[in-house]
Amino acid sequence: MEKLTLSPEKITADLVPQAFGKRGMIWTGCLLVLCAIGLVAYIRQVTKGLVVTNMRDYVSWGIYISNFVFFVAISLVGSLITAVFRLADVHWSTPLTRIAEIIAVSAIVFASLIIIVDMGRPERFYFLLLFGRIQSPIMWDVIVISTYFVISLLLLYLPLLPDIKILLEQKGIGVDRFQKLYRFLGSFWKGLDIQEKMNNKAVTLLCVTIIPVAFSIHTVTSWLFATTYRPGWDSTNFGAYFISGAFLVGAGGVVVAMYVFRHVYKLEKYITEMHFDRMGKIVVMLALLYLYFNVNEYLVPAFKMKTSEEAHLMQLFTGEYAAMFWFAIFTGMLIPIAIMIFKKGRKPLPMFVAGIMVVVGAWFKRYLIVTPTLLHPFLPMHNVPASYHHYFPSWEEWAIAIGSLAGAMLVITFFARILPIIPIHETIIEQHETAE
Amino acid sequence: MENIDSTSRRTFIAGSILAGLAVGCSNKKDPFTQSAEETVASSGEKVKLLSVDGEIVEVDIAYLKPIPHLPPVSIDESRIGIEGKKFVMVVDLARCKNLRKCQASCDHMHHIHSEQNWLKVYPMKEAEHTAPYWQPTQCMHCDEPPCVKVCPVDATFKRKDGIVLIDNQRCIGCRFCMAACPYSSRVFNWQESDYVEDPNIHVAYSPETSVPQKRGTVGKCDFCPDMYREGKLPHCVQACPNGVFLFGDMNEDSVTNGAETFRFSELIKDKAGYRLMEDLGTKPSVYYLPPVSRNFKFEDGMENEAPGETISSHTK
């Protein structure tokens, strides 16, 4: 396909943030409503205690924790698209880097928030700093997630600096009200040679650093489960299993975001069909990899059928959670693979559908990792009310979980409204280089 | 002389009178022996008493008064524990009839709901052809506790005397310890406790007593160290009419249920005592004596079951 060379002015005009249209307002409004409902539910929870959830002594971790794992998983994408591709000198992914980074930052922020929501005593959150035990996997998780948040923020900020300079020179309803913010963020960026050099070096260093940190956030999160004895969690496979799942859901998330931004902001020239095609191939590869880990995770224990694991596995394959399990496998992995293996399936719209399926399937997969295991303790569930034998989240839990997802999307939406979702400066440079 | 209901009570009461005469601490000595001076703080004021031979002897007045209820131990002390002890419990499964008096007593004394029992009695039946039996289970106070390993804020801790306690003023309610415990011995306070404190008596919080339980924190059996400091056995041990629970100190090699006392090492060897889930490497402090030569049939315990409770075969 012939790529049209675009002038810098055109690029800038296309990529500068625009004001919300009617659709944007409705979208933001809906998200705000969902966040508000979540907040109301949380206030109820704080005043009455966690009894408003349906978690009880056996299923003591529920939808909040599975949401937490989901958020941590999605936030891995930042390192994949941005860091790995940059270091590999891949250029076609440049338009996607900022989308990936904002998804990463937003997800990791809400991961921390949902964990605070899950605490029985959220006002004692600072105890983690005062009394933290380095022996605890939760401390490792807190440290790593904070580190990852800072690094992701830096990786979002540094490439943004050249764009700030461009934004400061623009006028239009999209950018006028944010001029003060732009000045605060990066008025010192003058585009000097030395600044560019320092910036590029810094970004490269960040990319190198973020990869091990990203690996560790999801490995450590998987260790919250793998360091216990429970069937379904007591697996040496968990670190790699979680990371491959994280890459998959992150890539799926980027695909969905790509399509939405492309459509809403009319970015067809920047996020082209080629991008979808290439992302599609990547998602297929990641899905096959995740499928491989799933086979390891379920087939091997099923072969042995240890007594402690038997009830758990049968519950997933044919029992209470069978519908959800097979839904997650098919929707999360098999059907998207089937769609994207064909060139026709890698066009934007099918990709969008496949991306949504991957993300939804992944959410249910995380739910399946957390809850069913807790229903199979080593000792029988006895001397407890009947409600302890099952778990379905209460309306407060749903409201808060959906509220957190809405909140993450709200952050992304606001970011795209204020700052260019596709790097302007880098796109201009790329165009120059390909034109010459 | 009034008759008490059982000799066992008599034994224990006699012992506790003498015990009550000394300041609550480890060694309960007869206050009128010379060695009692080590344990009871003498007031210096002496009083004249008669001896059995009719002579007049002088004894320090501090020995005469039964010592009042001791205040609970400070949090720092409760994190260290009682010197020189290693508490251990032996549960004789051959005697258990699922009366659940142990559970009722523990619930009552710790002011916890019956929905959040710290002590549960499970109907166990490992396989199709193995025997069913009732198994009272509470916190194992493991020597390598998985719950303590994962706590992020030191809210649960292992003491010198082997007891694993929870500091409800430190717990942040993350419930990782509940996920880590393979014995399902921890419960969570999902809501505010409905315990009403007497406004006239203000008792400082101590992890050894843990009353009332605090909302948003974790709770579990604590081997009643506050009872031990008063020279008494834990509530479950006292409450069981069949003498199922035997509590004691491994360093003294002796366990008792109030009426009977056994040499711990001999008891475990003779009756082939074992611990639960030994292969997990948690090194629990609770030993079980196998349900051999049962005092009661398994079915006798069914009468205490709530209607609708199912008994299914389950693994150890």
Add this chain to the structure above:
Amino acid sequence: MKQPNNYKLFFAFIIVLCSFSAIAQDEKPKPKLLLELGYHLSNNKIPFVSVYTKSKNERKFIPVPNIAVKIYLTQEADANLLGTVKTNNEGRAIVSFPPSVQALWDTATQFTIVGTTDASKDYRSISSETSATKAKINIDTVLVDGARNILVTVTKKQGKDWVPAKDIETKITVKRSIGNLSVSDAETYTTDSAGQATVEFKRIGIPGDEKGNITLVARTEDNEFVGNLSIEKTVPWGSNFVNQGIDFNRRTLFATRDKAPWWLLFLAGSIFIGVWSVIIYLVRQIIKMRKLGNT
């Protein structure tokens, strides 16, 4: 005939008495207070009386605190008062023998302890008694066929002499912090015609203190003849105390935060320092760029 008439009269008297007390009482019958007395001889020297006030509630006994009890020797008379005590929170109190009853006590061989309470708004006044013979218990160690044995002798006062007390059940135990451990298989040992009971010490190697000393306790428990006698003797028959508890100061994964294992501190520390050095470097670079741009 006289007897049936007497019966009728007695019966009538009872009915009248009951109806009187029924009128005199409140509508709710007062719960019955029970007073339990025990005679104790501590370490063969100091006698005292244990007082326990309790009441029956649905087949269980519950202690009744704060009851004033007067204890007398032999009979309820001011000269015989041993003491007045108030039972504590657990319904218990002890009363020792004051010098004022020395003359009475000296001559007593078989005696009765009487306890009375006054009527209060919750309970009627009650009285109770317990009787015992003055007795002593002694404990000694002997070697029988090379094996360690314990010899317990119980003697009781008869006139001015101390004679052997036979058929007295004794418990011979090793003292433990809760629940004393019997030295051999049986729970009790009965004294023979010479007032003696001999038992072989079977608890070889039972842990004692640091030097291996253990305390043997010989006592009678609520014996109808001699009450509660007790005596102790320390012998070096135990094994040295070994603390089998955990090493509280060892660095482990389950120790407190200040005792994390070295390898973990090293691993976590080096990773943390490594990554955060990069972050700090980058932040400084940003500040540098800022300076360059603002000049």
